[in-house]
Structure formats: structure tokens, C-alpha cells
Amino acid sequence: MSIAGEALKQLRRRPCTIRYPxxxxxxxxGFRGMPxxxxxxxxxxxxxxxxxxxxxxxxxxxGPDAEIEYLLDRCIFCEECAEVCPxxxxxxxxxxxxxxxxxxxxxxxxxxxxxxxxxxxAPKTSDSTGKG
Amino acid sequence: xxxxxxxKMPFGPQHPALKEPEHFLFELDGDTVVGVTPRIxxxxxxxxxxxxxxxxxxxxxxxxxxxxxxxxxxxxxYTQAIEELMGIEVPPRAKYIRTIMSELERLHSHSLWVGLVxxxxxxxxxxxxxxxxxxxxxxxxxxxxxxxxxxxxxxLGGVRRxxxxxxxxxxxxxxxxxEGRVKDYRRIIRTEPTFLKRTRDVGVLKPxxxxxxxxxxxTLRGSGxxxxxxxxxxxxxxxxxxxxxxxxxxxxxxxxxxxxxxxxMESIGIIRYxxxxxxxxxxxxxxxxxxxxxxxxxxxxxxxGEDMHFARSxxxxxxxxxxxRAPTLANIPALCRMxxxxxxxxxxxxxxxxxxxxxxxxxxxxxxxxxxxxxxxxKRDV
Ligand code: SF4
Ligand code: SF4
Numbered sequence: 232m233s234i235a236g237e238a239l240k241q242l243r244r245r246p247c248t249i250r251y252p253x254x255x256x257x258x259x260x261g262f263r264g265m266p267x268x269x270x271x272x273x274x275x276x277x278x279x280x281x282x283x284x285x286x287x288x289x290x291x292x293x294g295p296d297a298e299i300e301y302l303l304d305r306c307i308f309c310e311e312c313a314e315v316c317p318x319x320x321x322x323x324x325x326x327x328x329x330x331x332x333x334x335x336x337x338x339x340x341x342x343x344x345x346x347x348x349x350x351x352x353a354p355k356t357s358d359s360t361g362k363g
Numbered sequence: 364x365x366x367x368x369x370x371k372m373p374f375g376p377q378h379p380a381l382k383e384p385e386h387f388l389f390e391l392d393g394d395t396v397v398g399v400t401p402r403i404x405x406x407x408x409x410x411x412x413x414x415x416x417x418x419x420x421x422x423x424x425x426x427x428x429x430x431x432x433x434x435x436x437x438x439x440x441y442t443q444a445i446e447e448l449m450g451i452e453v454p455p456r457a458k459y460i461r462t463i464m465s466e467l468e469r470l471h472s473h474s475l476w477v478g479l480v481x482x483x484x485x486x487x488x489x490x491x492x493x494x495x496x497x498x499x500x501x502x503x504x505x506x507x508x509x510x511x512x513x514x515x516x517x518x519l520g521g522v523r524r525x526x527x528x529x530x531x532x533x534x535x536x537x538x539x540x541x542e543g544r545v546k547d548y549r550r551i552i553r554t555e556p557t558f559l560k561r562t563r564d565v566g567v568l569k570p571x572x573x574x575x576x577x578x579x580x581x582t583l584r585g586s587g588x589x590x591x592x593x594x595x596x597x598x599x600x601x602x603x604x605x606x607x608x609x610x611x612x613x614x615x616x617x618x619x620x621x622x623x624x625x626x627x628m629e630s631i632g633i634i635r636y637x638x639x640x641x642x643x644x645x646x647x648x649x650x651x652x653x654x655x656x657x658x659x660x661x662x663x664x665x666x667x668g669e670d671m672h673f674a675r676s677x678x679x680x681x682x683x684x685x686x687x688r689a690p691t692l693a694n695i696p697a698l699c700r701m702x703x704x705x706x707x708x709x710x711x712x713x714x715x716x717x718x719x720x721x722x723x724x725x726x727x728x729x730x731x732x733x734x735x736x737x738x739x740x741x742k743r744d745v
Contacts, residue, residue, distance in 0.1 A: 234488055234489070234492075234551060234555075237492060237547070238488075247495045247498070258505070259505055259506045259509075261506070261508075261509045261524070262505065262509050262510075263508075263509035263510050263515070282420075284417070284420075284421035284423075284424040284425075285424075307424060307513070308510070308513075309424055309515045310509065310515060310523075311420075314523070323509070
């Protein structure tokens with residue numbers, strides 16, 4: 232019986248599932264997680280705003296005070312923004328635990344000189360938790 | 364005595380077979396179905412209108428979201444239509460990558476379906492194993508494109524990511540594993556008595572009916588008609604690929620299972636062939652913003668059958684009209700024919716047998732006198 236054979240084989244293997252909150256899934260290089268901005272490189276050319284299909288990126292303000300607002304709840308993780316940026320200021324991070332209960336906590340602002348707080352702290356590293 | 368001789372039984376809209384909402388009203392005489400009225404449109408998302416409001420580049424991501432499982436098929440169809448309108452030729456390497464992605468998608472869609480039909484047949488062990496093995500393909504997708512489900516790999520003018528030689532080796536490795544698994548499925552479905560009893564002579568669709576009612580994909584091929592867009596109207600790199608169009612004469616759910624399992628073997632062959640002969644060179648060319656005025660129909664063979672897109676442009680950056688005909692819509696009339704004359708207990712497995720994807724097909728609701736009635740319009744309107 233092939234099914235019984237398969238079951239016996241599976242007994243000797245690791246389980247197919249992982250103990251999720253304790254053990255995290257590993258994502259490969261090139262994974263499209265939440266995009267993060269390196270404002271040191273950004274020249275505020277708004278190409279990313281125009282390229283973003285769902286309109287998750289907005290330039291707010293003008294001149295040196297301008298900020299980039301990124302709306303996590305609209306983002307579809309398509310990587311168009313990272314692809315179009317002439318300065319390679321946007322990188323797709325490996326963060327995937329991005330669900331949250333509060334949409335107002337899903338707006339991030341990036342500013343040229345320093346990363347200021349919008350409604351919420353801008354994410355800096357890829358290992359901080361994704362809870363909005 | 365004042366009693367009607369038949370009983371009307373509603374089925375759905377809460378997940379009649381798969382986890383998607385659709386409603387069927389069955390007319391029963393005892394335990395036998397004598398009539399069925401489908402009512403579609405529960406998950407109409409207005410995607411066509413949204414496509415008409417977005418630019419060609421942005422619309423690609425909407426087309427990708429028509430179906431979560433056939434994303435590559437829908438984006439292939441979309442890009443093919445728009446590239447034709449724009450008059451751009453895709454580089455050969457991109458065509459090969461699209462072909463590989465399409466076949467990987469067929470593998471993952473068919474193994475998902477094999478699991479589902481096994482589940483409906485009460486054979487949950489196969490369901491678990493099929494879905495475990497499908498994970499290998501999903502991980503592969505994640506590595507090639509950066510996303511497990513929505514791949515965002517096709518773009519106007521080519522593909523967005525290349526397949527490097529290391530990645531190609533990984534795909535070959537996974538194909539090695541998967542081939543063994545598909546052979547196992549094949550043996551299991553052919554020998555397992557429970558499965559055979561639940562699927563043999565269930566949901567019979569005669570070849571004449573299948574042709575008359577315009578069934579598509581494995582539903583049609585399971586009725587012995589060898590029709591496949593990949594062979595009849597080759598697109599991307601299918602004209603260079605050697606493969607057989609699989610069909611089976613059983614005309615029942617078992618035949619449809621067999622067709623899909625054999626198709627998985629063919630897909631593995633196509634992927635290997637394409638990987639070995641991938642042309643070098645660029646994999647993407649620049650696409651213009653606007654498309655000149657014109658009309659285009661594009662067809663691809665999605666895992667569930669023929670998928671058709673129609674685009675009309677008026678010279679601007681947005682399509683004037685965009686129309687999608689997903690494969691499940693084409694299979695609904697054939698499905699209604701299969702459902703007549705069967706026992707109530709067979710309804711779920713027959714519904715699952717066409718591999719329905721109801722949210723992909725919910726394109727329109729006809730409003731008559733202020734009441735929505737989900738009738739299918741004539742073929743010309745569709
Ligand atoms: S495209 Fe790049 S440089 Fe231009 S605004 Fe966006 S992040 Fe800044
Ligand atoms: S990943 Fe896509 S959706 Fe998200 S911000 Fe970038 S362009 Fe917009």
C-alpha cells in the first residue's frame with residue numbers, strides 16, 4: 232500500500248509544519264517584504280509615488296521639508312517602487328509579519344534629514360516586529 | 364394532494380464545494396437532481412472597471428489579482444494583449460521564463476486540485492500529502508519571484524526577474540522530487556478502491572455535450588476532446604515545446620483527475636526542456652506608456668482551462684474597455700449538465716471536479732427590473 236508506505240516514511244521525517252510564533256519561517260533572498268526607505272539617498276523625485284499601483288506612497292510637503300508617506304495598509308508588495316527609484320533608496324525588507332488591528336498605525340513617514348515619527352515610528356531594521 | 368412532486372434545495376452560497384461563495388438551486392425528485400439553476404455574482408469585484416481606470420502598467424497588478432492561483436496565466440494573458448496593442452516584441456528569454464512560470468503554476472494548481480478532490484471523495488490522506496508536496500512549488504516560487512502566491516514576475520515587455528543557473532538547478536531538483544510524487548498520485552488514484560468508487564461514472568459529461576456547451580480545460584479534455592490553447596494557438600514559447608495534449612475518454616470525475624495528473628507529468632517535461640534550452644540575452648524591453656488605438660483578444664491555457672482577455676485602447680495610457688472571461692465561467696453550463704440526474708451526495712465532488720474558481724468568474728450581474736438575477740448572458744455578450 233503506497234499510502235501506508237508514505238505514512239511510514241513521513242514518520243521518520245521532520246513535521247511539515249513549524250512551531251510558528253516560536254520558530255520563524257526563513258525567507259529567501261529577494262523576498263518581497265515591506266519596503267523601507269533610505270532617506271540619505273532619496274532625492275524626492277516622486278518617481279516611486281507615480282509607479283506605485285495602489286497609491287501607497289505620497290509625497291507630503293515641498294522642498295527640503297518634504298516627507299514620504301508610506302501606507303502599509305495599501306501596499307501590495309509589488310516592488311515597483313524599488314525598481315523605479317533612480318537612487319536605489321528603497322529596499323524590500325524581509326519583514327512579513329505586518330498584520331495589525333489599527334489602520335492608523337500603518338502609515339509611516341520618512342523625512343530627508345532624520346526619520347521622524349508620523350503616527351508611528353518608522354521601521355529601521357528588518358528584525359523588529361511587524362505589529363503595526 | 365397539493366404537494367409539488369419535486370423539492371427545491373438551495374446549495375450555497377456558503378461554500379458549496381470549495382471555499383468560495385456561489386449558489387445553486389437544485390430541484391430534487393427524491394434523491395435525484397432533476398434541475399439546477401446557478402446564481403453567480405456573489406463576489407463580483409468590479410475588476411474590469413478598475414482595469415479601465417488604471418494605466419497599463421498598474422492594471423497588470425489588478426490582472427494578477429483576478430485569481431490567486433492562476434496569477435501567471437492572467438498576467439500572461441494581460442501582457443500578451445497589451446503588448447500586442449503596443450506593438451512590442453518580448454525577448455525570447457522572457458518567453459521561456461514565462462513558459463516555465465506558467466507550467467510551475469499548472470503543477471501547483473493541479474496538485475492543489477488533486478488534494479481537494481481527494482478531500483471531497485473522503486480521502487483526506489491524499490489531500491494532506493498533495494498539499495504537502497505542493498509546498499515545494501510554492502517555495503520555488505518564493506525563490507524565483509519573491510512571493511509565494513502573487514509573483515509579480517510578468518511585466519509589459521518581458522519578465523522582472525531572471526532565472527539564474529543556480530536557480531535553474533534548484534528547479535530541476537524540485538522537479539525530480541515532484542516527478543516521483545506525481546507518479547505516486549497516479550498509482551494511488553488508479554488503485555485506491557475508495558477513490559475509484561467515488562469518482563468513476565460520477566458527473567458524466569458526454570463529449571457531444573462538452574463540445575456543445577463549450578467546456579474548457581481539463582473538463583473538456585476529460586470528455587475525450589483534445590483541445591488545448593497551448594497546442595491550438597501557441598503563445599509565449601509553447602510552439603517550441605514538445606508536449607502531448609492529454610485527454611481521457613472516461614467523461615467522469617475520474618477522467619478529469621487522470622487528465623490533470625498526466626498533465627502534471629507533461630508540465631514537468633516542459634519545464635525541463637525549457638530550462639535546458641533557455642536562450643541567452645535580455646529578459647525585458649521597455650514598454651511605452653500609451654498604446655495606439657486598437658483592439659486585441661488574447662487567449663492562454665490557464666490550469667483550469669482557456670482564459671480569454673479582450674482589450675480595446677483609444678490611444679491613451681488606459682484601456683477603454685477591458686474584458687476578462689475566466690475559465691470557470693465557460694464551464695458553468697457544462698457543470699449544470701453534469702449535475703442533472705445525479706444523487707445529492709455527489710454534488711460536492713462534481714462541483715469540485717471542474718476546479719471552480721468562482722471569484723475569478725464573477726464578472727457581471729444582470730439587473731432586471733431592479734432585481735439582480737445572475738443569469739449568464741449569451742456567448743456573444745460574454
Ligand atoms: S523614487 Fe527614490 S529617489 Fe525618488 S522619491 Fe522615491 S525613494 Fe526618493
Ligand atoms: S511595493 Fe508596490 S505597492 Fe508597495 S509601496 Fe512599493 S510600489 Fe507601492
